[in-house]
Amino acid sequence: MKVVLLGYMASGKSAVGKLLAKELNIQFVDLDDFIEKKEQLSISEIFKLKGEIYFRIKEGEYLKELLNFDKNLIISLGGGTPCYGNNMEIIKNKSKSFYLNASINTIYERLIGETSKRPLVATLGTNNLKEFIAKHLFERNQFYERSDNTILVNNKSISEVSKEIMTFI
Numbered sequence: 001m002k003v004v005l006l007g008y009m010a011s012g013k014s015a016v017g018k019l020l021a022k023e024l025n026i027q028f029v030d031l032d033d034f035i036e037k038k039e040q041l042s043i044s045e046i047f048k049l050k051g052e053i054y055f056r057i058k059e060g061e062y063l064k065e066l067l068n069f070d071k072n073l074i075i076s077l078g079g080g081t082p083c084y085g086n087n088m089e090i091i092k093n094k095s096k097s098f099y100l101n102a103s104i105n106t107i108y109e110r111l112i113g114e115t116s117k118r119p120l121v122a123t124l125g126t127n128n129l130k131e132f133i134a135k136h137l138f139e140r141n142q143f144y145e146r147s148d149n150t151i152l153v154n155n156k157s158i159s160e161v162s163k164e165i166m167t168f169i
């Protein structure tokens with residue numbers, strides 16, 4: 001069984017995935033961490049040195065590698081993973097997927113203090129950030145919404161979100 005957690009940056013994918021994996025006693029993999037290990041570079045370095053297109057190609061390849069592992073896994077994706085190539089198709093075919101749905105305000109509040117590790121928003125000022133999130137989320141929602149389940153995460157703790165997901169597994 002593969003469980004995939006997807007959603008916008010700062011929706012809680014990694015934190016929820018870690019807890020969920022612990023509670024279900026299943027191995028957890030964060031796709032961004034997996035990419036960093038395989039490429040021997042941080043996500044920011046990959047964007048800077050090799051460009052976003054290279055990152056998107058590798059992201060798709062490593063996603064497929066993980067989904068083809070003959071092993072139960074909880075996988076948390078990067079915010080953009082479902083939105084490129086045929087990634088969402090493959091996620092739908094090979095996993096049970098959960099969209100962690102956070103509002104623009106929730107994402108903004110969580111992202112504002114930690115943009116530096118995220119190349120897409122690292123250079124945006126406070127005003128531009130909210131507008132960027134609103135537009136970007138609008139574009140990406142069509143992919144996220146193809147998930148098997150949508151979990152609303154606003155005002156919920158990591159443990160509450162994890163428990164809610166467990167009722168569907």
Ligand code: S3P
Nearest residue numbers: 008009010032078079080118119
């Ligand atoms: C990205 C989100 C990041 C990371 C990369 C691109 C995106 O992951 O994959 O910076 O396109 O939204 P998180 O969602 O874990 O921040």
